[in-house]
Amino acid sequence: MRTMFRTIFVLSAAILLAVAENAFAEQTTTRLKVYIGGQQRPDLMRELFASYMAVNPSIKIDLEIGGATSDLHQKYLNMVLTAKDTTLDVFLIDVVRPAQFAAAGWAEPLNAYFGSSTALEAAMSHYLPAYREANTIDGKIIALPAFADSMFLYYRKDLLKKYGFQPPTTWPELANMARTISAGEHNATLQGLSFQAKAIEGTVCTFLLPYWSLGGEMLRDGKLTFDAPKAEAGLAMWRDMVNQGVAKKNVAEVGTDDTRKEFQAGRVIFAVNWGYAWNHFESGADTQVANKVGVAKLPAMDGGKSVSCMGGWNWAVSAFSKNKAASAALIRWLSSPETSKQLAIRGSFHPVFASVYEDQDVTKAIPWFADALPVVLTARPRPVTPMYKMVSDALRINTNTVMAGVKKPSEALAEIELRVGRAVR
Amino acid sequence: MSENKMSNLLSSKRLRWLAAAIVIVNGLFPALWILATSLKGEVELTAKPITYLPHNPTLQNFISAFRDQPLLTYLLNSGTVAILSTMLSLFISALAAYAIARLNLKRRDLILTSIIAVSMFPLVTLMVPLFEIMRAANLLNSYWALILPYTVLNLPICTLMLVSFFHDIPRDIENAAMLDGCTRLGALWRIVVPLAAPGVFTAGILAFVNSWDEFLLALSLNSAVAYRTLPVGIQMYQGEFAFPWPIISAALVVAMVPVVIVIVVFQDKVVSGLTSGGLKG
């Protein structure tokens, strides 16, 4: 009798424990949905997520792949977040977006998810300062840096060597070098300098590079601090490039990839472009410039500093997510130096940590990152404001119309001041 | 110009040949350009002077197009959504058109205008609420998420076309059929619709192509790869900055072939003289 009761008791306890454990396990399996762009290497991301899930068995990650361009990506997010969608937990946002997401209340501030303020400070201080700054709005951490980007000066090191030139440090110097080389090469289709003036986002950088170089600022503490003479000097410098024949006349038609294609076809001496171009130049199909490409800091205006334009993407947690803690843990892992190193080696993504650029494994896999670091360190964020899109439009539209010869610089600058002022009021 | 001279001009064989040549060049050129581009390498696109026919034709772009993305899945999705929404649209608008064209209905114009009013709002302004509806109905990332809106978007043109064609059919034929014991609805399906064949098939073509090409809703409502349609899929070949014309042209060729087949087949039915109206000379 006693043995029977004991057996029943033990059996029931075992069954109860098994059921309880099962139920408990089911309760703690969290599904996270991550949204990235189509061109952000979904295959690589899946591998990373697989390794995360291996270490965190209670987490399952679903990847949703969205628009190929930053614009389409953002439009989709704008739409679903306006509809307060709760199914997305984590998404990548462009480096110019945190202010907008903060104002709209779409991103969950991450300060509370680091455990302690010392832990928070320790983690944040590792990032490249510009990235930390770009993601912190009013003291709140809106997103964590995923990967970086910057505008570089690409140049034909074979041509510069032939004429005994070192990479130029000022724009006038670049113009002289370009003219000398063009004259010497007797090649009518060889462009001196290729940069973008199509009304695309990159043209905002075209406007800002010389402006920043001279010390101009667009916004301080969210208020407009427009320095018209410096802006005028900047635009004049670009127009001089066209008038001297260093850059082509239809520069208002040139977009980021047009510059890349033409440099890759061997028809350009100096090019201003983002980091993605390097792989195309060195190992793209039909590239004419493999092993002939050098990378340098962008030239400065006379008497100014060398600056670059900051690009890149960041991980954010949706304010409407039902799994905020798990999502925050995920993006802290995604935004760690180890993951950054993996992304660099396996996907050529620019790291957001200075230490990773100089890591031995990274420089072995991607030698040019050693040259890239000094440039990335000069990169500055575009104006930080929730109304960034309006500011961006004002700058890119007016730069485009000036370079197209449709508007006088003074008119364009007046409109910039008016529109940006209205946007940040 | 005197009447005679004008008609001589119009009937002159030369003019007709010239007009035909213009039409053929005009219609075929961009399609042929896309075909040619799909066979080129990327470098050739920025060659100067520009090339028309590919210098080193390659099928690599087609291979890449199918490899980089599940193009066949997209084709299947687009086809399913387009076919089903077209059929649904034609069915519903046939019923509505019959009511408007034939039956004793007050405020006919108001009803017609209300149906047309559906086309008067730019889709982009209806997207967020539509997203909310589909989410509430748990239909996001499914065929129905697109079939339902496409059916509604095509109702105006289908209805208007069918009203016009139904109007043209003499009532006597129907009345005769009904005297023979046919019901109203029977008359609709067995007599009126077949007689209105050119209108029905044209409306079908228009609805099909509209649904096949629709981009905005497909982008917003069916973002999952498994349910993605062709227009959304094709724009995914882009990079952050890069726009690979050769691969995208290859994908466009693949996207256009089914549409061309549908149009050609249906269009034959439009002009094959099924109606008692007959053909112009």
Add this chain to the structure above:
Amino acid sequence: MQKRALIDRIIDPSETTLAWLLLTPAIVFILLIVAYPVLSLIVNSFFDIRLSRGVPVRFVGFENYLAALNDAMFWRAVKNTLIITFVTVPGALVVGLGLAMLANMPFKYRGLIRLSLLLPWALPLAFVGLIFAWFFHSEYGIFNDIIRRIATLMPSLGWEPQIWFNSPSLTMMAICIATVWKTSSFMALILLAGLQTIPASLYEAAEVDGASRWTQFVEITLPLLIPSMLIALIFRTLTAIQSFDIPFSMPGPGEEAQTLAMYIQLNSVDYLDLGYSSALAVFMFMLSMATTFVYLRYVRGGRD
């Protein structure tokens, strides 16, 4: 007459009841899909909803509408949209009519003609703009290439390749060309169907009477095509008012060639100013409604 029981009316309906029954599927579908979005749109237009600014939503009555009327960018967008409408609607009609007539004639290569007529419609609209933007590219585009070749052959003409997208007017021209190319196909399809309803006997009788082809066209074809033309015109006009894809892909200098639909998209999806963009959309609706009324009144006047 006594009102019949509902069940009787369904089983053995009178004409009016049948009519409403037949209309029910259409009404249900439209209400399900469109009612909430449209109501939402109209309601939003009376509020200040600017998600990027993080300001609370508040009721502002007609403020958004008044702001639009005072907005220079709004008027420029309206102007561009009207230009596109007034150029491409008649343009597509004329070209489409010609295409339809040609496709209808007995001709050795009729199949080829019909294919050429329909191919523009088969090319997805989202890509037509991109392709024509490439065609009008100042360096790599075929239009400039042709101009260059003609200029070398016949320098006396003084033709020069242009930087199309550096000039607002040339950009509008390019946009209209691309739009007419794409939509004449649409018009031709509808008109071709309309041509099928014209009995051959009418033409035969006219021939016997000695009427020339031109007279036949003017007296027989055109009048009998009016219903089809009207359908084609209504929808062509509505889509012209909503022009987005083609102008978006061929932007021209700055925002000079921006259409109303582009401006609405800018304010809604980009600037997240839902109140203002809804008001703009309502303006567009009013414009569309007005044009439709004009067309329909013409029908009623012409036919009754």
